[in-house]
Amino acid sequence: MPTTYRDVVSRALRFREDPKAVELLNKVVSSVSSRVYRVLESYPYLEYLAKEVSEVKRYSIANLDRLLKQAMESVERVGGRAYLAKDSEEARRIVGEIVGEGQIVIKSKSMITEEIGLREYLEERGNEVWETDLGMLILQYLEGERPTHPVIPVLHVSKERIIRAFKSRLGLKDLDEGSPPEKIVELARRILREKFIKATIGITGANAFAADSGAVVIVENESNARLTSALPPKHIAVTSIDKIVPTLGDAVKVAFVQAAYTGLYPPTYINIIAGPSSTADIEYERVVGAHGPREYHVVFIDNGRVGALDDPVMMDMMRCIRCGRCLIECPAYQSFGPSWGSGPYSGPMGVGWIYITRGIDEAGPLSMLCMHAGNCVEVCPLSIDLPSIIQRIKSMYVSRIMGSEES
Ligand code: SF4
The missing domain is CATH 1.10.1060 (Fumarate Reductase Iron-sulfur Protein; Chain B, domain 2)
Structure with a gap:
């Protein structure tokens, strides 16, 4: 450092x-x-959308107190639990208490979880933690490396280094110096598939958070955030407070603009998650916990903001x-x-x-x-x-x- x-x-x-x-x-x-x-x-409309998002964000930070309160109330209203952490230590402790010990935890890419050192903390508490974004999985197994770009976290790492790390640390013996990227991706997919199924906790970040609806919005291309937020029985969304915007419509616009300005537009997936999974198919009685998580936790983090x-x-x-x-x-x-x-x-x-x-x-x-x-x-x-x-x-x-x- x-x-x-x-x-x-x-x-x-x-x-x-x-x-x-x-x-x-x-x-x-x-x-x-x-x-x-x-x-x-x-897609010429994207530049207009960016101007709109610029104003939405200006309004959001000017009204942060009120929007944060509304966002937390909305999370509870949709059946989730909302938490506010003033700094990294408190955020780690809150997430640590929700997770517990000895769990299999899967994570999607999230700068705020890197900011607070969440993976290392959960590992120290005896949990098995898996990064499910391929770039972040590579970083997890490369000693001393860190994300180098918010969207392309391993832009500086050669394929040869990735192969060496995956062979020695992940035991992927089928890889050799000449393995193409497709083979690396396929083997990583096989390992992670099992973790997606067995995990009891899924942790995601947020590209934006909608105060009116308690919804986290996540844009991605790999589909790992989708699986991370949908398969385990508990979903924990960790978000910094600057991600809060007034409405779900605003949050989706942020996702569009974010994807466009990374050159990945249209994004393959935009995930909107507003509460635990549920069904009302039996006599219109709402039952929480259908095929997705039974619990939805949202941890808002200040940390200097x-x-x-x-x-x-x-x-x-x-x-x-x-x-x-x-x-x-x-x-x-x-x-x-x-x-x-x-x-x-x-x-x-x-x-x-x-x-x-x-x-x-x-x-x-x-x-x-x-x-x-x-x-x-x-x-x-x-x-x-x-x-x-x-x-x-x-x-x-x-x-x-x-x-x-x-x-
Ligand atoms: S990361 Fe994007 S939104 Fe943030 S300052 Fe850079 S260009 Fe602007």
Whole structure:
């Protein structure tokens, strides 16, 4: 974890010394960028939708208190249980109590669960935890690696490394150096299939949360979030409070825009989950727990976000929908890739989120790599003013260093 500017620079330089990682980064950057432009050209309504979402998010953060209260009441109304955690520790404890010990837990990709270190915590409590998104499963078995992009978490990892990790850590002996991606996917699918069936707990994140209906909205292509939220008897949705929007219609719009600006549009699946599964087919009596979960838990997490609302520059970060578009067009990210970040967050938006969730000591040194090219604000679907946010973090960091040198 970088703590000084020197650490940040040396990590960035080490990344440049890995030709395979640099080659993969270049490949992903150019293909995602052109895919996004193609999507926006093919579906012109998406840019209008992005403007709408921008305003919805502005309204949502201005009315966060009220929407959070409404969201929690809605969860209870649809038969779920709602919780509010002020920080990572409380969030881990709440989820830990719902999960218990000795369970098989399946998880879909979620930055907030990475932010709070949930998988490691549940494993320490004696649970068997499986990432079901293929990228996250790869990371789970690669020592010391972390997600490098909100949507493409292993963009810097070669197929050869994945094969080595899966052979040694997952016991997939059928793989060899020349195995094609299809074979890796097929073998991972076979392993996970059994876990999907046996799991007692499914944990998902949220792309958006609808305050009016208590519904979590998740956009994906692999179908693992669908299975994770539908097969186990308990579903726990973990979401940061900035994901709350007023209505289910707004939440679905966020999902559309998020998918579009990652170049994955139309998304294969948009999941809407509003309560435990149920049926009323026998004499119109509602019975909870049909084929899907019997329990629906939603954990809302603050972790520094409410504090960000006190700062007129920083509060704009709260509109971010984690599409990762700003990373792809940023010259610093194009050069240093995932090494420019910490925890689950990287790139320009990563600097903002690291500041909000972990403070100036971690975000300050990272902010110094920003070149202020301004591409991020140009391409962000919500026009979030990242250059001003990063400038603000830089100023705070520099004042802090100067202050400590003077004292
Ligand atoms: S700052 Fe904008 S472009 Fe970057 S991840 Fe957030 S919404 Fe997407």
